[in-house]
Amino acid sequence: MSQRPLDILNESLETPVIVRLKGGRDFRGELQGYDVHLNLVLDKAEELKDGEAIKKFGTIVVRGDNVVYISP
Amino acid sequence: MSQRPLDILNESLETPVIVRLKGGRDFRGELQGYDVHLNLVLDKAEELKDGEAIKKFGTIVVRGDNVVYISP
């Protein structure tokens, strides 16, 4: 059964995701929300470098046009 | 008989596709969904380098504006 991109995001709410941004930065956090532009809310967010957390945040709002992919 | 871009994606659901992204990265996976922006859902996704899988994912949502082409 096929699933549209926003269906996947909806199923991933409150679970951990990895977000790859343009320019190669990765963020990890719990997906707290999203909208049709793929603007994302990540909770307990961390910026990653080579898989290691280099910066920690409470909550962040990522603007969707920076996103390459989201991996639930 | 001609076929529009979204027809091709619809026919490719649940089958393997290669996706070339801007910047030259390739992803391979089973097309699980898409929308009109060419946002894509890939299942059993792999990032490729020179045709070799260098990173494996369960499911990823690729934001459409990164896509150069999709090859079913």
Place this chain on the structure above:
Amino acid sequence: MSQRPLDILNESLETPVIVRLKGGRDFRGELQGYDVHLNLVLDKAEELKDGEAIKKFGTIVVRGDNVVYISP
């Protein structure tokens, strides 16, 4: 008699076209479909370098925002 861009694409359906992408890559294939964003479906597609085919595809969907020009 003048012809709009989509008229030309419509007349070119099922015939070979060359597509120049941003960044300088060229693709050749049979135009199988298109939409208003200039998303294209190419059949028997080939990526070209200096006029030589360096990669062959069955069908590809090219996202329109990569296109510089289409030459029927």
Place this chain on the structure above:
Amino acid sequence: MSQRPLDILNESLETPVIVRLKGGRDFRGELQGYDVHLNLVLDKAEELKDGEAIKKFGTIVVRGDNVVYISP
């Protein structure tokens, strides 16, 4: 309970936020307003470099398309 990106911004009104812009600049200020494009109003704004304020502003309006993330 999930929260959409604009909900988070709404809750952050009148509180300090960090805004990361494309190109790597960070701004800190009190979020005074926003709109659907993620255009932002920051009050008592500061431009940061390595976490240090290098420039101070009263109020600034940041155009949303420059934003990578907003951290309340």
Place this chain on the structure above:
Amino acid sequence: MSQRPLDILNESLETPVIVRLKGGRDFRGELQGYDVHLNLVLDKAEELKDGEAIKKFGTIVVRGDNVVYISP
């Protein structure tokens, strides 16, 4: 009497134009059509370098977002 950009293109139908693209390439051809995005149809098109034709085409469809200016 003032004239809107599309008026000028309309008056230039079936006449030779020079089109400067982003990245500095110039094309010359007979304007055969256009649309509101400034997608263009050029007939007897030539790619120019330093004013010299380096490549000849029959007809090309240029995607409007590549255009810097059109000179009738």
Place this chain on the structure above:
Amino acid sequence: MSQRPLDILNESLETPVIVRLKGGRDFRGELQGYDVHLNLVLDKAEELKDGEAIKKFGTIVVRGDNVVYISP
């Protein structure tokens, strides 16, 4: 009390503002008008380098997509 980005611009009409553009150029002038794209009209405008005026204009219309921030 929160204020939306366009409210701030409205309050800043006829007063001096600094506008930072992408690429790092700064302009200073009296805000004479704006629209929803953040296209701006600056009167008695000056281009700044390191805080010094390097070029003077009467009035300029700045296209909004160049704007990083506006500081009233």
Place this chain on the structure above:
Amino acid sequence: MSQRPLDILNESLETPVIVRLKGGRDFRGELQGYDVHLNLVLDKAEELKDGEAIKKFGTIVVRGDNVVYISP
């Protein structure tokens, strides 16, 4: 009295303007027309380098997304 960006362009019809494009090129010409995208028609247009005309045109249509500012 405030004036919106398109008001300024309307008042500048049939008068000389300088247009700065992204990438730093300047054009000078008589503003013959415009539209809401800031696509412009310049008559007796000249491309400038260091304030000197390096290329002359009859009329050109400049696509608005290239514009940084317009100086009447």
